[in-house]
Amino acid sequence: GAGVSQTPSNKVTEKGKYVELRCDPISGHTALYWYRQSLGQGPEFLIYFQGTGAADDSGLPNDRFFAVRPEGSVSTLKIQRTERGDSAVYLCASSPRTGTTDTQYFGPGTRLTVL
């Protein structure tokens, strides 16, 4: 079946602009995760959802970052007043539940470049 999809695959924006990154999880998966991967580093956790609610948003770096999942499926990561330091690959993952041993299935990522 279809895997996790993310759009756009690449996004170039200017400093100070607003961006939205979209994630379509695997159908039926109730848990959804966002991670950020900077060049040469491993992914870092941002936030995860169980259903429509954010179960843990402690990884969001500051209040410019916000994520929603209004219907418990598609999620949007929103970044206000982008800064050059926000440039990274933003990864989305989903899993059937939020069990600690459940496999997280990753999408291909959105590469964000802030000029």
Next chain:
Amino acid sequence: AQSVTQLGSHVSVSEGALVLLRCNYSSSVPPYLFWYVQYPNQGLQLLLKYTSAATLVKGINGFEAEFKKSETSFHLTKPSAHMSDAAEYFCAVIQETSGSRLTFGEGTQLTVNP
């Protein structure tokens, strides 16, 4: 706080040689451990995971890893490298007390030489 250390940011082996990628974790309680592989321009793919069952875990593509509590290690091995194994490999942990977030190491880039 838990952390993961991957020794060697770059590992180079010859085709047919043993692959050994090292991962150590720091945790007072043994966590759940994962190895993911990332091919260029693709998403992370799970190779294998340790979830408190057998300490020797077999994964896809001929990879396996052994959980050693005394050494706080979870090294990834493959007896014979193939050209298609060239990729970046990430070790990750989940601590049950910290929810289901993955904490990743910095990754090891594996190069396979003909």
